[in-house]
Structures are given as structure tokens and as C-alpha cells.
Amino acid sequence: MRSLTYKGISWFDSPQTNEQDLLELQKKFGFHELDIEDCMSEHERPKVEEYDEYLFLVFHIPYINRRTGRVVKEEVNIFLGQDFFVTLHEGKIPLLDDLWKELKESHSKRGEYMEHGTGFFLYELMDKLFEGLFPLVDSITKEIRMMEDELFDSDEQVDILKDIMVLKRNIITMRAILLPQRTLIGTLEHKNRKFVSEELGLYFDDILDAIERQWSLLDTAKEMIDSLQDTHESWLTHKTNAVVRILTVFSVTMLPLTFLTGLFGMNVLLPYQNHQMAFAGLIVGMAVLMSTLLGYFAKKGWL
Numbered sequence: 001m002r003s004l005t006y007k008g009i010s011w012f013d014s015p016q017t018n019e020q021d022l023l024e025l026q027k028k029f030g031f032h033e034l035d036i037e038d039c040m041s042e043h044e045r046p047k048v049e050e051y052d053e054y055l056f057l058v059f060h061i062p063y064i065n066r067r068t069g070r071v072v073k074e075e076v077n078i079f080l081g082q083d084f085f086v087t088l089h090e091g092k093i094p095l096l097d098d099l100w101k102e103l104k105e106s107h108s109k110r111g112e113y114m115e116h117g118t119g120f121f122l123y124e125l126m127d128k129l130f131e132g133l134f135p136l137v138d139s140i141t142k143e144i145r146m147m148e149d150e151l152f153d154s155d156e157q158v159d160i161l162k163d164i165m166v167l168k169r170n171i172i173t174m175r176a177i178l179l180p181q182r183t184l185i186g187t188l189e190h191k192n193r194k195f196v197s198e199e200l201g202l203y204f205d206d207i208l209d210a211i212e213r214q215w216s217l218l219d220t221a222k223e224m225i226d227s228l229q230d231t232h233e234s235w236l237t238h239k240t241n242a243v244v245r246i247l248t249v250f251s252v253t254m255l256p257l258t259f260l261t262g263l264f265g266m267n268v269l270l271p272y273q274n275h276q277m278a279f280a281g282l283i284v285g286m287a288v289l290m291s292t293l294l295g296y297f298a299k300k301g302w303l
Contacts, residue, residue, distance in 0.1 A: 001025075004103055006114040010084050011121070013100055015091030017077075025086060029054065031079060039077045039088055046180040048187045055080040055195045057122075059184055061093055061129050062177045064136065064170075071136075071170040073177045076129075078122065080195055085118045087125070095132045099125070119196045123203045126185075130210050137174070137217050143167055144224050151232060164232060168225045175218050182211055249302055253293045257286050 001021045004011045014021050022036050035056045038044045049056040057080065060073040074093050079086035089096060103110045113124050144167065147160055188196055189204040196204070264282060275281075 002100070004100075004110065004114075006110040008083055009114050009118060009121070011103070011114065012084065012086045013096070014086075014088050015097065017088040017090070022088075025079070029079065029081065029084060029086075031056070035079070044075060044077075046184045048184060050194070053081060054084075057184070057188075059126075059181055060177050062133065062136065062174050063093060064139075069166060069170075071173040071177075073173075078125075080118050080122055082118065082195070085121055093129070095129055099128060119200050120203075122188075122196070123200055123207070127203075127207050127210075130181075130207050130214075133214055134210075137214050137221075140167065140171060140174075140221055141217065144221060144228065147228060151228070151235060159236065160232060161229075161236075164225060164229050168222075168229065171218055171222050171225060175215070175222070178211055178215055178218070182208065182215070185211060245302060249294075249297050253290055253297075256289055256293075260286060260289075 001012055001014045001024070003013070012025070017039060019040065022039055025031060026033070026036050030053065032051065035049065038056075038058060044058050046059045047057070055078075057078040058075065059078075060075055062071050062073050064070070065072050074089060076093070076096075077088040079088075087096065091097070099113075103113060114121050143163075147163060147167070150160060185204055185208045189201045189208060260282065
């Protein structure tokens, strides 16, 4: 548990929350045992709980797991009082660590974030976290554009179905994470006046606008990835049908030739079998037959 203090306001941050830290916080600030249980649970729904002495928040921030390429969520638990601010998380969001280092190293930054009270500090923190999601949303849009270029600019058959499904899953996951955050920010905007003043409601409305823009971009991305998936499947079907058509044409072409070679390869006496021009005549006949068939198929547009 690390801490910073500025003008009577203390920020306690635990990037690796453990039971001992939670029990010490409960003893120090008198947090409700149900809130401590929520912090210890692996997955807790986003919510805001208001008490006489503090405010308890749970919200989720999506981020990319670099190892798997999947969008996953980091749960952030916050206890907010008049003179203290506690953040509990798993240390997987770089923005939180960057903010901690920034405030620790800069006295002016501590003043900018903390001198207006814990409610304003909550706004600054959440604004930084949710504004930081725009690069993630932009990266999803760029990936869709790259897939479109790869699909339409290549003359060869391109199989990007796995990439499409991974990106589609990330979009769905991000939408599922952001949806309850909209309600949470709306709650902070219109309620909890003891810790979040009416003036701060306008600031939280700005965060809500950012989430709405992200939601709109993801909604567009979902439509684009659905269309891209349909186009990709149609493209694969078209390419597969073209290959099958060509293979069918050559199979049909080779069928009479195979019949002739098999017929003259039989150990029975056939007409003109002993003629000195029999082999040459067979070759010429097969060539004429193949040319006729290929010409017919070309006329029909099957080649």
C-alpha cells in the first residue's frame, strides 16, 4: 500500500490488493465489511454505494492483453471520503501507475489533482482512465481498415476469418464492459452530492460524453466487422466455386481421354489396332477431342 498526502488529503493506492491491506484500511477508516468482501471477490459488478462517511465505487476499465490479443477488464475499487482517497486494483492499467509517478514526482501536479477535494480527484482519475480508451477504440478501427485492404487488394484467396472473429470478440467485450459504466457515471452525475458537488456533475457529464462517443464508435465498428465477415465469407465461397469449376472442367475434359486410353489398352483385338498409324491417329483424335471440349467450355464462360 503506497500513499501520498497533499493539503490534508491522502491518496492510498494498492496495485496488488491483498487481504491484509484491506483489513488495515477497514480498521483505519471503518469501511463496511460487505465492501471489503466486494474488494476481495474476483468479479464484482460496477456500482456506487453511499455511506455517511465515505463513497464506495466499483468500475471496470478494458485493456488489451498483449499475450493473447484479447480485450479484458481490470476492476478498480475506490473508497472516497472527505480527506482520503483509496484505489484498489491489480496493477494491470499503466495509466494508474503513470498518474501515481506523476503526482509523486511533481508538487504542481499534486496541487492540480488534489487541492480541489476528493470529488474532483475522482473526476480527474476517471477522466484520465476513460479518455485513455480512445486509442484502444482507434486501434480496433484501424485493424478493421487493414483487414478490408487485405481482403479487397489481394487477388489471391485470403483467409482472415480467425482475425475477424478475434476482433469481433474484442468489440463485443468492450461494449459489454462500457455499458454498465454509463449508468455508473450517470449516478455520480446526478446523485451523491455529499462527496460529488453539483458543480462536479458537469465534469462527470463530460466523462459520460466520452463514453458515449466510444460506444458510438464501437457500434459503427460492430456493423463494419459484421459486414466484413459476410463479405469475407462470400469472397471465400466465390473463390472456392471458381476453383471447383476449373477442376470440374478439367475432370470432364480428361474423362473421354481416359476412356480412349483405357479402351486401347485392353488386351483384346480392336479395329485398326495393327495399323502403322494407329497410335498417331489416337493422339490426333484425343487432341481434337480435348480442343473441342475446351473450346465449348470457353464459349460458355466456364473457364
